[in-house]
Amino acid sequence: MNNRAIHLWFIGPAIVLMVIILVLPILLAGVLSFTSYSLGNMGADWVGFENYEKIFTRSTYEKMFGATFRYVFVVVPLTVALGLGAALLINSLTRFGDLYKTIYFLPVMAALIAMAIVWEFALHPTIGLVNSTLERGCGTWLEAWSWYAQGCEKTFPLWLTDRDYAIWTVAFIGVWQGFGFNMVLYLAGLTSIPRELYHAAEMDGAKSGWDRFRLVTWPMLGPTTVFVVTISFIRSFQVFDTVEAFYPQGGGPSKSVYVMMFAIYEKAIQQNLMGIGAAITVVFLGFVMCLTLIQRWLVERRTHYS
Amino acid sequence: MAQIELNGIYKSFGDTRVLDGVDLHVSEGEFVTLVGPSGCGKSTLLRILAGLEAASNGQVIIGGRDATSVRPADRNLAMVFQSYALYPHLTVAQNMMTPLKMRDLSRFQRLPLIGPLASRAQYRDLTEQVRKAARVLKIEPLLDRKPGQLSGGQRQRAALGRALVRNPVAFLMDEPLSNLDAALRVHMRAELAELHRRLGTTFVYVTHDQAEALTMSDRMAVMLGGKILQIGPPSEIYQNPQSVEVARFVGSPPINILPGEVSPTGTLEVLGETLGTTEARQSVVQVGLRPEHISIGTHGPIVKIVNRENLGSDIYLHGKLAEEDLRVVFRVSPGTQAQINTHVHLNFDASKALVFDGDGHRCRFFATALEGVA
Numbered sequence: 001m002n003n004r005a006i007h008l009w010f011i012g013p014a015i016v017l018m019v020i021i022l023v024l025p026i027l028l029a030g031v032l033s034f035t036s037y038s039l040g041n042m043g044a045d046w047v048g049f050e051n052y053e054k055i056f057t058r059s060t061y062e063k064m065f066g067a068t069f070r071y072v073f074v075v076v077p078l079t080v081a082l083g084l085g086a087a088l089l090i091n092s093l094t095r096f097g098d099l100y101k102t103i104y105f106l107p108v109m110a111a112l113i114a115m116a117i118v119w120e121f122a123l124h125p126t127i128g129l130v131n132s133t134l135e136r137g138c139g140t141w142l143e144a145w146s147w148y149a150q151g152c153e154k155t156f157p158l159w160l161t162d163r164d165y166a167i168w169t170v171a172f173i174g175v176w177q178g179f180g181f182n183m184v185l186y187l188a189g190l191t192s193i194p195r196e197l198y199h200a201a202e203m204d205g206a207k208s209g210w211d212r213f214r215l216v217t218w219p220m221l222g223p224t225t226v227f228v229v230t231i232s233f234i235r236s237f238q239v240f241d242t243v244e245a246f247y248p249q250g251g252g253p254s255k256s257v258y259v260m261m262f263a264i265y266e267k268a269i270q271q272n273l274m275g276i277g278a279a280i281t282v283v284f285l286g287f288v289m290c291l292t293l294i295q296r297w298l299v300e301r302r303t304h305y306s
Numbered sequence: 307m308a309q310i311e312l313n314g315i316y317k318s319f320g321d322t323r324v325l326d327g328v329d330l331h332v333s334e335g336e337f338v339t340l341v342g343p344s345g346c347g348k349s350t351l352l353r354i355l356a357g358l359e360a361a362s363n364g365q366v367i368i369g370g371r372d373a374t375s376v377r378p379a380d381r382n383l384a385m386v387f388q389s390y391a392l393y394p395h396l397t398v399a400q401n402m403m404t405p406l407k408m409r410d411l412s413r414f415q416r417l418p419l420i421g422p423l424a425s426r427a428q429y430r431d432l433t434e435q436v437r438k439a440a441r442v443l444k445i446e447p448l449l450d451r452k453p454g455q456l457s458g459g460q461r462q463r464a465a466l467g468r469a470l471v472r473n474p475v476a477f478l479m480d481e482p483l484s485n486l487d488a489a490l491r492v493h494m495r496a497e498l499a500e501l502h503r504r505l506g507t508t509f510v511y512v513t514h515d516q517a518e519a520l521t522m523s524d525r526m527a528v529m530l531g532g533k534i535l536q537i538g539p540p541s542e543i544y545q546n547p548q549s550v551e552v553a554r555f556v557g558s559p560p561i562n563i564l565p566g567e568v569s570p571t572g573t574l575e576v577l578g579e580t581l582g583t584t585e586a587r588q589s590v591v592q593v594g595l596r597p598e599h600i601s602i603g604t605h606g607p608i609v610k611i612v613n614r615e616n617l618g619s620d621i622y623l624h625g626k627l628a629e630e631d632l633r634v635v636f637r638v639s640p641g642t643q644a645q646i647n648t649h650v651h652l653n654f655d656a657s658k659a660l661v662f663d664g665d666g667h668r669c670r671f672f673a674t675a676l677e678g679v680a
Contacts, residue, residue, distance in 0.1 A: 205408030
């Protein structure tokens with residue numbers, strides 16, 4: 001064997017695999033997005049930027065972006081904050097820490113599609129647990145809140161089918177389901193903070209918990225936070241199963257929950273419009289990439305990696 | 307600056323007793339070293355003094371006030387940790403400024419951006435204090451670097467700087483030199499001792515290295531098994547140890563402990579040599595002789611030289627006694643020609659012999675002048 005080519009045998013298999021299963025499909029999606037290809041057709045027409053033009057002009061896609069960004073910008077901050085909060089609380093416990101960890105992690109482990117059915121029951125407008133609980137509060141001091149009084153007078157919101165509430169309800173379920181995962185990541189981050197730093201902080205006069213958090217905990221969790229925020233962004237951009245479970249027919253009331261993943265699925269799989277589906281995929285990829293890069297750049301400047 | 311008193315400190319972790327009734331009085335401006343093998347409780351004692359650990363029983367008095375239940379932040383002590391415990395995300399200057407900010411500024415003034423703008427004068431003041439401390443430690447060029455960009459010695463100085471920057475009542479140091487290489491350790495030893503003289507502040511220093519204790523401290527406390535065995539000036543501890551454990555721990559190479567026999571009249575004999583008379587009641591005692599108190603003689607016990615350590619200024623010879631499985635280390639001057647595998651006679655300096663009874667307690671001993679010379 002030629003000695004000069006031997007290095008190719010070492011890196012070759014990895015590169016070939018990477019190209020075939022990672023790079024090629026993305027490039028293929030990129031090419032498809034410029035065509036009107038449908039699965040089963042022998043050929044396809046080159047349509048240029050027509051697919052992209054549709055995405056950025058039609059109102060359906062405007063709704064798609066609206067729903068996606070609403071979801072992402074509610075779910076990401078809340079899951080990160082709640083994950084950190086829960087991790088800090090559990091970390092401060094001497095007993096029952098494992099119990100709380102398990103409880104908060106349950107929604108992450110459970111299949112969301114099954115959980116969605118439970119939520120659908122709970123949020124049902126007439127027989128649901130949520131609204132019937134709210135109704136019990138009618139006639140009490142809670143009516144001082146005008147929103148509540150209104151709910152008593154007419155009906156409480158149709159959480160899943162009112163277009164003003166639907167996306168926020170779905171986002172709430174996303175938070176409920178997702179923060180346990182971030183909590184576990186933060187717990188791992190917390191255990192890696194040297195105890196001596198807290199002792200040094202105490203000796204330096206950091207008396208309150210907030211001082212210690214600002215001086216030691218938060219900066220030392222920097223690398224964890226970069227990872228947690230990135231993974232939360234990607235996960236919430238990819239939300240699909242809740243939407244599919246609640247609204248199998250077309251993205252919720254007035255398409256208010258028409259998130260990108262669902263749009264891709266609907267266009268490319270259900271309607272067999274591969275071209276437009278591929279175009280949304282490319283845009284989706286672009287968004288995730290941009291946001292990840294921006295937040296990495298923002299956070300990394302202030303993050304210390306030891 | 308203040309006096310520090312530890313009275314009857316007990317500490318147990320579960321069933322393990324770590325400190326067993328320790329009393330320690332440190333006077334103002336004194337450099338006291340707690341020295342002992344690992345696990346003797348010296349670090350725990352320092353942490354109890356700092357307040358980072360609560361004693362199971364006992365009292366901590368700092369500057370005449372009972373500080374037993376005062377939290378560490380309010381004791382106004384500064385501590386240098388073995389791992390330095392610098393905040394890795396802050397520069398050296400920010401690290402040094404942290405204790406000043408925490409103590410001298412209100413929460414509002416500590417806010418990022420707004421704080422420094424609103425109270426510029428105070429921040430300038432603090433920066434000046436940091437500069438002054440940095441000048442003392444000669445770390446001014448390092449102020450803008452982060453701990454990750456510093457060498458071990460520089461980190462050590464930065465940690466010292468953080469302790470030094472405010473005027474604490476005492477400095478507590480937990481093995482601060484143990485992460486440095488040998489040459490730097492010797493250098494920092496001298497520097498710390500100098501720093502102590504210059505500042506005149508109380509230092510309580512924990513180490514497992516008896517050389518550090520001997521070279522730097524005004525007084526050293528030898529700890530073992532959760533107790534202070536002996537406390538006193540280094541020369542006193544070295545020359546006049548009150549127990550065999552202290553004698554063994556202090557000194558390098560360690561002291562030779564030889565078996566001694568006491569006749570009913572009180573005459574002490576070691577390896578056939580009569581050294582003097584002792585008040586020990588037992589017939590078998592332990593006799594300690596430091597390497598520098600044994601020399602090559604013309605008669606006396608014969609040893610075979612099995613090792614020769616040349617330190618330049620001195621040579622240490624390891625001799626093996628023929629009949630007993632005993633090794634004796636003794637010091638000779640560099641010109642000595644004794645070679646490995648040759649046999650030499652040993653001469654004991656009886657006036658320096660330390661006699662310990664079977665329990666390891668020191669016994670009074672009077673050297674016979676005549677025999678001592680032989």
